[in-house]
Amino acid sequence: MTRSLRWLGAAALVGLPFVYTAPYPMHILIIILIWSFAYTSWSIMGRFGLVSLGHGGFMGIGAYVTALAWNYGHVSPWIGAPLGLLAGGLLAVVVAYPCFRFRIIGHYFALVTLALSGIVLQVITATRDYTGGSLGYTPERYKNGSSLYAVQFTGKTTWYLIALGVWAFGLYIWHRVDRGMLRYALEAISEDEDGAAATGVHVTREKLKVTVLSAAMTALAGALYCQYQMFISPDTVSGIAVSLQMVFAVVVGGIYVPLGPTVGAVITIMLAEVLRVSFGTRAVGWDNLVYGILLVIFIIFLPKGILGSLLALRRARRGAAAGE
Amino acid sequence: MLTLSSVHAGYGSFPALFDVSLEVRQGEAVGVIGPNGAGKTTLMRVVSGLLRPSGGTIVMEGVDLARTASHRIVELGIAHVPESRRLFPRMTVEDNLKMGGFTPAARPGFRQRLAVVYELFPRLAERREQLAGSMSGGEQQMCAIGRALMSEPKLLLLDEPSAGLAPVIVEQLFELVKRLRAGGLTVLIVEQNVQQVLRVVDRAYVLKTGRIRAAGAAAELLASGTIRDAYLGV
Amino acid sequence: MAIVDIFLLEALLNGVLLGGVLALLSLGLNLIFGVIDVVWICYAELIMLGMYGMYFLYTVYHAPIVAAAAVCIVAVAVLGVLLHVLVIAPLLGAAPINQLLATGGVLFFLQSAATVLFGIEFKNLGLRLPVLKVAGMFVSYSRLLAFAAALIGMVLVYLFLTRTYTGTAIRAIAQDRQIMPLMGVDSRRIYLITSALGGGLAGLAACLLVLQYDVHPFVGLSFGPITFLICVLGSLGNFVGGFVAAFVFAEIIALGGLYLDLEWGYVFAFAFFIVMMFVRPEGLMARRS
Structure with a gap:
């Protein structure tokens, strides 16, 4: 994408809510942006071979800490959400540090983190006296309307711009990681951990850095989701299903390209919406059914994802053209 | 041949x-x-x-x-004793030999072949219940050759x-x-x-x-x- | 004081009984990992399908319970083979993490297929097994039965692995995959047999769990994570390690459940797991990179 095209795209995205305000499409766009940010957060570490199936846990923590702090401590989400980020980051350290320190990688890391997301869901369910358990939880409305203090807004335009900003922030972080030393360290580690250590890379520290970054970003996605939807339940923001959903979307979109997770979010959310609109309540379960089959098919036949494969194809064409 | x-x-x-x-x-x-x-x-x-x-x-x-x-x-x-022996280290000597005689043709003669191999390598008979990976290099080489002989090549x-x-x-x-x-x-x-x-x-x-x-x-x-x-x- | 002790003993005993079933679960997963080098993330979902099988055969179609159990075990074994042929086999040369994620896709698929086909209502066999009173402790018959059957199942698997040529080959392939052709072993055939065996164990576990728990499309999530932790703690692919870890975890869950809810038992088990990683990392060392 050329620079001018990129600016044009950005301008179109920012300008959109001022010319078009139909509530339903706006709602879908906001949801896509929030999840795109969550998926991008996952890929920040996932693309270096650190496949976590625990991000549902981080997202749930971000959402629940923000909501609980508001309802019980009357703490504004401006403080509650950072608390959630902190909690998510801390949990990431507690789980990931021993994993990295003792070389729990690949399968093992995926399984441990998978258990983590299961456990977060169990905790939310177990503390049902405070969190409402599997029935879900609602942050209290502040003075029946929009408030910057409570981060509650009735207008979709406001939410759209917030979500857009956060999503762009996610891409910016991706870009920063891409340009930074962290990337070289992590690429070396994912190629050959011993070799990287031998050349002076502090393997545990570098992996921990990116994991905490990714976990905190995911917790932010959870807080954002909570504030926008004003309703959270363990099944929609935490647990193994959410973790797998992230992985699925990223694999479909493309794990190694910055916009891959976003493409994945567009495809998966549109798919779910189409199914919901055309089949109504009969569609319960069908979206995940299709996700599941697609995930298997993608991994077998198109492991680079849709965007990743398209870009690779274009590069190959260009290479061929340049060669002639 | x-x-x-x-x-x-x-x-x-x-x-x-x-x-x-x-x-x-x-x-x-x-x-x-x-x-x-x-x-x-x-x-x-x-x-x-x-x-x-x-x-x-x-x-x-x-x-x-x-x-x-x-x-x-x-x-x-054709029986192949691979480079660096490649025994099954966490299996006993006898189980390793059993794997050598895995082919359907070799199975009925297992006891006989086992006796032949043990006669050839008395050390293996002594260590039949020992884990293959815990033996010395020479013993492991015997075991590897014994395993190959089990298929009656x-x-x-x-x-x-x-x-x-x-x-x-x-x-x-x-x-x-x-x-x-x-x-x-x-x-x-x-x-x-x-x-x-x-x-x-x-x-x-x-x-x-x-x-x-x-x-x-x-x-x-x-x-x-x-x-x-x-x-x-x- | 005496009352508390009785409860404690009862919890300990229940822990042992639970341990038997968890050990069975981890054995199936460990077998698959040890032999094929793949983790079936959807293992607990196979169990869920087996539990539905029991529910339909026994409660809806009134089949004799033993026949129903036999059919379920065979059916889940067939599912295991299908999983291998359709999903794992095409990915054997791919990155390990892709195999893991593909079975994650199967997890999604099975969960939602169950939701679509069977609905989200909780279902049970409607079987009322007696509760035994032993020395002042209450022990449910279904748990005893599950424990005994799990133990018998594991002994049978043990005998199969140590006494037969195929079983010996299964243990051998876990130690050195590349030289199997030199022994005259067709690895693909061993993979199929192992998948059937792993599936069969999931089927057996399903028959035992459905005696104690309701079945619903997400029931797998209650057993899956804990099984993975057990396998990782016991070192993936290590049958003995998995067996020991299963009982340790079961006791933690049972004791945690005694003082708090069962969910807290799981939380304690996870916390214990994290602590163990600091204390005894060698029990967790990855054998592969």
């Missing part, structure tokens, strides 16, 4: 054997010698089916090995059997090869230990950078300068 005609083989796009032709006749002991990285192990792997040739033919008693599923090659009477492939063993053990090992030959077994042996192996085999091929550079009777090769040339690259 075994005939290789202009065999080519390699790993991915990296070729390791070029145009290798070689013959092993019934009852013979044949050596393949050559420096490190000459393709000796690749040659063994091609014969036993661990690696598929990219060209040429390998025929064992009239059967084309390149068209035989790799797990069926052992049923034709006609042709035994030995890949660097002396590597990493003490001189006394190596001596015993080559004695053993002589005894196995006397028992009617055909042997194809790959070695870096040139002097010793040439005293055991009838004929030998010199392999270097994937090609056969020389061939002849063991005594001739020992006497001539061919081997030194092959190693020094003159």
Whole structure:
């Protein structure tokens, strides 16, 4: 994408809510942006071979800490959400540090983190006296309307711009990681951990850095989701299903390209919406059914994802053209 | 018995054997010698089916090995003692031997074969319940050869059997090869230990950078300068 | 004081009984990992399907319970083979993490297929097994039965692995995959047999769990994570390690459940797991990179 095209795209995205305000499409766009940010957060570490199936846990923590702090401590989400980020980051350290320190990688890391997301869901369910358990939880409305203090807004335009900003922030972080030393360290580690250590890379520290970054970003996605939807339940923001959903979307979109997770979010959310609109309540379960089959098919036949494969194809064409 | 005609083989796009032709006749002991990285192990792997040739033919008693599923090659009477032994370290000696006699044809004779192997290697009989990985290098080599013999082979492939063993053990090992030959077994042996192996085999091929550079009777090769040339690259 | 002790003993005993079933679960997963080098993330979902099978055969179609159990075990074994042929086999050469994620896709698929086909209502066999009173402790018959059957199942698997040629080959392939052709072993055949065996164990576990728990499309999530932790703690692919870890975890869950809810038992088990990683990392060392 050329620079001018990129600016044009950005301008179109920012300008959109001022010319078009139909509530339903706006709602879908906001949801896509929030999840795109969550998926991008996952890929920040996932693309270096650190496949976590625990991000549902981080997202749930971000959402629940923000909501609980508001309802019980009357703490504004401006403080509650950072608390959630902190909690998510801390949990990431507690789980990931021993994993990295003792070389729990690949399968093992995926399984441990998978258990983590299961456990977060169990905790939310177990503390049902405070969190409402599997029935879900609602942050209290502040003075029946929009408030910057409570981060509650009735207008979709406001939410759209917030979500857009956060999503762009996610891409910016991706870009920063891409340009930074962290990337070289992590690429070396994912190629050959011993070799990287031998050349002076502090393997545990570098992996921990990116994991905490990714976990905190995911917790932010959870807080954002909570504030926008004003309703959270363990099944929609935490647990193994959410973790797998992230992985699925990223694999479909493309794990190694910055916009891959976003493409994945567009495809998966549109798919779910189409199914919901055309089949109504009969569609319960069908979206995940299709996700599941697609995930298997993608991994077998198109492991680079849709965007990743398209870009690779274009590069190959260009290479061929340049060669002639 | 075994005939290789202009065999080519390699790993991915990296070729390791070029145009290798070689013959092993019934009852013979044949050596393949050559420096490190000459393709000796690749040659063994091609014969036993661990690696598929990219060209040429390998025929064992009239059967084309390149068209035989790799797990069926052992049923034709070829047993391969791989480089660095490759025992199942967390299994007992007896379980390792049992794996050697896995083929349906070998199963009915298991007890008999086991007795033969234990007679050949009394050490293994003493250690039958011990985990293979906990034995000394020499004992492990015995176990590996014993495992190969369990399939009642006609042709035994030995890949660097002396590597990493003490001189006394190596001596015993080559004695053993002589005894196995006397028992009617055909042997194809790959070695870096040139002097010793040439005293055991009838004929030998010199392999270097994937090609056969020389061939002849063991005594001739020992006497001539061919081997030194092959190693020094003159 | 005496009352508390009785409760404690009862919890300990229940822990042992639970341990038997968890050990069975981890054995199936460990077998698959040890032999094929793949983790079936959807293992607990196979169990869920087996539980539905029991529910339909026994409660809806009134089949004799033993026949129903036999059919379920065979059916889940067939599912295991299908999983291998359709999903795992095409990915055997791919990155390990792709195999893991593909079975994650199957997890999604099975969960939602169950939701679509069977609905989200909780279902049970409607079987009322007696509660035994032993020395002042209450022990449910269904748990005893599950424990005994799990133990018998594991002994049978043990005998199969040590006494037969195929079983010996299964243990061998876990130690050195590449040289199997030299032994005359067709690895693909061993993979199929192992998948059937792993599936069969999931089927057996399903028959035992459905005696104690309701079945619903997400029931797998209650057993899956804990099974993975057990396998990782016992070192993936290590049958003995998995067996020991299963009982340790079961006791933690049972004791945690005694003082708090069962969910807290799981939380304690996870916390214990994290602590163990600091204390005894060698029990967790990855065998592969």
